[in-house]
Amino acid sequence: MAAHRPSRAEEPIVSALLAWFDAHERPLPWRSTTPWGVLVSEFMLQQTPVQRVLPVWGPWLERWPTPASLAADSVADALRAWGRLGYPRRAGRLHASAVMITERFGGAVPSSTDELLALPGVGEYTAAAVRAFAFGQHSVVMDTNVRRVLARALDGSPAPAPHITAGERGRAAALWPSEPGQSSRWSGAVMEFGALVCTARRPSCDACPITGECSWTRLGQPASTAPLRRQAEYVGSDRQARGHLLAVLRDTSASVDRAGLTASWTDDLQAERALRSLLEDGLVVALPRGRVALPEG
DNA sequence: CACCCGTGGGA
DNA sequence: TTCCCAAGGGT
Numbered sequence: 001m002a003a004h005r006p007s008r009a010e011e012p013i014v015s016a017l018l019a020w021f022d023a024h025e026r027p028l029p030w031r032s033t034t035p036w037g038v039l040v041s042e043f044m045l046q047q048t049p050v051q052r053v054l055p056v057w058g059p060w061l062e063r064w065p066t067p068a069s070l071a072a073d074s075v076a077d078a079l080r081a082w083g084r085l086g087y088p089r090r091a092g093r094l095h096a097s098a099v100m101i102t103e104r105f106g107g108a109v110p111s112s113t114d115e116l117l118a119l120p121g122v123g124e125y126t127a128a129a130v131r132a133f134a135f136g137q138h139s140v141v142m143d144t145n146v147r148r149v150l151a152r153a154l155d156g157s158p159a160p161a162p163h164i165t166a167g168e169r170g171r172a173a174a175l176w177p178s179e180p181g182q183s184s185r186w187s188g189a190v191m192e193f194g195a196l197v198c199t200a201r202r203p204s205c206d207a208c209p210i211t212g213e214c215s216w217t218r219l220g221q222p223a224s225t226a227p228l229r230r231q232a233e234y235v236g237s238d239r240q241a242r243g244h245l246l247a248v249l250r251d252t253s254a255s256v257d258r259a260g261l262t263a264s265w266t267d268d269l270q271a272e273r274a275l276r277s278l279l280e281d282g283l284v285v286a287l288p289r290g291r292v293a294l295p296e297g
Numbered sequence: 298c299a300c301c302c303g304t305g306g307g308a
Numbered sequence: 309t310t311c312c313c314a315a316g317g318g319t
Contacts, residue, residue: 045315052305086303123317143315191315200313201308243303
């Protein structure tokens with residue numbers, strides 16, 4: 001993308017949301033921490049709400065204040081500290097990232113996009129977020145909140161497309177301040193605005209500082225024509241089975257009998273399948289004499 | 298590209 | 309109660 005600047009019509013949106021952020025930014029603990037603290041928060045916030053992350057993030061950083069400290073402990077420790085945040089593969093990938101940061105990057109969270117993307121569990125969003133929020137660098141941070149706000153304000157759509165496109169990235173990039181400090185501030189502002197005001201359901205348009213500039217409002221806030229795919233059924237799913245098996249293992253300090261573990265689920269076949277996938281993910285290890293455990297040491 | 302991966306809270 | 313969906317990433 002070449003040099004961009006907001007169009008004349010977009011400039012009021014940028015300044016209004018920056019002003020809104022000055023007044024309404026939540027004092028979240030990961031806004032004033034180390035790059036490692038930011039990275040941990042971004043892993044935890046992948047598909048998990050802020051309110052559920054808050055009680056886990058603090059103790060985690062207290063216990064593991066650096067990547068090296070986490071790398072020195074086991075995946076089992078990480079999984080137990082992760083608790084019920086969900087998607088435990090994220091805990092495994094965060095641990096693996098800590099190991100890579102320690103061994104390959106001298107213990108310092110990298111700040112370049114390529115190096116960040118090399119970390120397991122770090123994708124386009126997380127790499128951009130770490131650059132912006134941990135290092136104050138210029139990056140176009142596009143999370144679900146940002147995409148929704150821009151879809152509404154600029155495109156007049158009720159929700160962003162299912163998949164991000166190059167066109168959407170380019171349009172967003174044109175809006176981003178080029179000066180690094182303003183750029184990262186803007187990223188935080190749009191995310192926060194989407195999280196608190198321009199929400200997916202029941203947006204608080206009464207409290208919105210840009211209703212006058214909002215294309216979606218100008219069009220009468222049309223409903224989405226093609227609703228997103230429904231999330232797969234959870235009750236009775238392999239995911240639920242995995243969650244159960246891992247919860248059992250988290251809550252014991254020892255190994256457990258493999259047959260006994262799978263028998264604790266309603267469907268033996270499904271439990272075996274779930275256990276196999278946990279083994280493949282490296283979240284569970286097989287031990288002698290038919291026993292399994294979280295990966296200690 | 299479609300699908301998989303946890304968990305919980307709010308409407 | 310049911311359904312949505314929440315600072316995504318990997319395959």
